[in-house]
Amino acid sequence: MGARKEPTFMEQSPLLPLREELAQVAPYGAPQLEVAARLNVNENPYPPSPEMIADITRAVSQVAAGLNRYPDRDFTALRAALAGYVLRESGLDFPVEQIWAANGSNEVMVQLLGAYAGPGRTVLGTEYSYSMYPEYVRGAHSTYVTVPRQSDWNLDVDALLQGLRDFRPSVLLLANPNNPTGTACREAELVQILQQARETGPDISGKPSCTVVVVDEAYGEFRDPGKPSALALLEKYPHLAVSRTMSKSFGMAGLRLGYLVAAKAMITDIMRVRLPYHLSALTQAAAIAALGHAEEQLCQLAELRQRRDTLAAWLEDKGYTVPRSQANFVLFGPFPDRHQVFSDLLDRGVLVREVGPEGFLRVSIGTAAEDQAFRQAFEEVTG
Ligand SMILES: Cc1ncc(COP(=O)(O)O)c(C=O)c1O
Missing domain, CATH: 3.40.640.10 (Type I PLP-dependent aspartate aminotransferase-like (Major domain))
Incomplete structure (x- = not known):
């Protein structure tokens, strides 16, 4: 479960004629880390079927x-x-x-x-x-x-x-x-x-x-x-x-x-x-x-939607603000220090995303097991 090292952004050599507006731009991309529950880029958690x-x-x-x-x-x-x-x-x-x-x-x-x-x-x-x-x-x-x-x-x-x-x-x-x-x-x-x-x-x-x-x-x-x-x-x-x-x-x-x-x-x-x-x-x-x-892929949607709504309700019950999601993720917060919550979740093998309004985090809907891993880690982190 070792974390893959992310490449660091290096400053460009002054000899290269980089467009000026790019000088301070880092390559874009969410972290790609090998952790148990990757819930940060809104992927479908189910791999393709053998067929x-x-x-x-x-x-x-x-x-x-x-x-x-x-x-x-x-x-x-x-x-x-x-x-x-x-x-x-x-x-x-x-x-x-x-x-x-x-x-x-x-x-x-x-x-x-x-x-x-x-x-x-x-x-x-x-x-x-x-x-x-x-x-x-x-x-x-x-x-x-x-x-x-x-x-x-x-x-x-x-x-x-x-x-x-x-x-x-x-x-x-x-x-x-x-x-x-x-x-x-x-x-x-x-x-x-x-x-x-x-x-x-x-x-x-x-x-x-x-x-x-x-x-x-x-x-x-x-x-x-x-x-x-x-x-x-x-x-x-x-x-x-x-x-x-x-x-x-x-x-x-x-x-x-x-x-x-x-x-x-x-x-x-x-x-x-x-x-x-x-x-x-x-x-x-x-x-x-x-x-x-297409048929088998579309069949998974109802279950993902349902778990999205259940997770949103679970977070709301805990007193967090959760905008009504029509996607395969939910935004939740606010936290006085969202980065701390993000890091504490990551320490427990759960990768979410620090994105959106100040103090909020976003979690993708994973498999039922990943969902559970998120909930358990979140309870530990937030006491
Ligand atoms: C709103 C939105 N549009 C477009 C994309 C890009 O999707 P892709 O390039 O994988 O088709 C994403 C990916 O996260 C997205 O969230």
């Missing part, structure tokens, strides 16, 4: 014979498989031309900003949201601004509408459910934002463009049954892009496969900036094989 492993292995060994050739640049078979999954999960049928994919939704987002952000442009987000957003925006040489959330960390729609008017952003990044708060907004709120965003983008040839509204549904499948996905709004709002991933509910964080559902015109714009052959033949084959097991 899924066998199918992935077979698919990968088949394409291995053709690795002297570049992969299908447009990965049409994978996009069709993703469309099938989206139909199964949300009941909505999208043609292949409305689906895009990349190496994790991180890369999807970088491609989107490559097309729609850029020097002199602004990207809007909300406070206490996914910590990679400012990094994507920095990479796109754009300015990132955020609007506050309400005191319970639900979306402050008025502040967001005002932010759209004030900042005229080319892109709005909205994680729904939000990481790290777990909170989700209502469809009516999204509609309000989408309507306003029709003309709040930068002027192009003297006319206001739209703000591209990216609804990041990395945790979308964990929403309570009956709650619609933003996918349902795509038909009416062509400036909406819904980003999803196989990293969380699908249990394939190691595969690196994120995807986007958007209007055809938006996919065409992304193709202007994507590197050719960005998805390897191995990734494409493995993802298609994994998607063949």
Whole structure:
């Protein structure tokens, strides 16, 4: 159970022509430590089934014979498989031309900003949201601004509408459910934002463009049954892009496969900036094989959701504030010294995340045994 040593950030040699704004930037990433309960990056705790492993292995060994050739640049078979999954999960049928994919939704987002952000442009987000957003925006040489959330960390729609008017952003990044708060907004709120965003983008040839509204549904499948996905709004709002991933509910964080559902015109714009052959033949084959097991992956969701709610209630009973989570993690606190609680949990083999509002911690929903390990360690730590 020895902890893996994290590489330390070294200052860059002055001889290298590093971009000036990167001089103080450390490589981003949550700790990767070999401990008993890794509950810090919101992975699905269940490994793939033996059947899924066998199918992935077979698919990968088949394409291995053709690795002297570049992969299908447009990965049409994978996009069709993703469309099938989206139909199964949300009941909505999208043609292949409305689906895009990349190496994790991180890369999807970088491609989107490559097309729609850029020097002199602004990207809007909300406070206490996914910590990679400012990094994507920095990479796109754009300015990132955020609007506050309400005191319970639900979306402050008025502040967001005002932010759209004030900042005229080319892109709005909205994680729904939000990481790290777990909170989700209502469809009516999204509609309000989408309507306003029709003309709040930068002027192009003297006319206001739209703000591209990216609804990041990395945790979308964990929403309570009956709650619609933003996918349902795509038909009416062509400036909406819904980003999803196989990293969380699908249990394939190691595969690196994120995807986007958007209007055809938006996919065409992304193709202007994507590197050719960005998805390897191995990734494409493995993802298609994994998607063949969607049913078994989706079956795990109810149990994870239920344990999320039970854990949230347990923490609330102890007097902590726990925003209502629609994802596979819960935020809890406040602690006068959250770092102390984090370290004391780590000493007991439980790795959580110090993230979000001052004094709060976030814990991912693990296996039942990991859940139990967390509770036991937490009771010891907090007395
Ligand atoms: C809100 C949100 N969006 C996107 C991602 C990135 O996911 P991936 O690049 O693994 O698809 C994460 C990962 O934690 C996330 O929390």
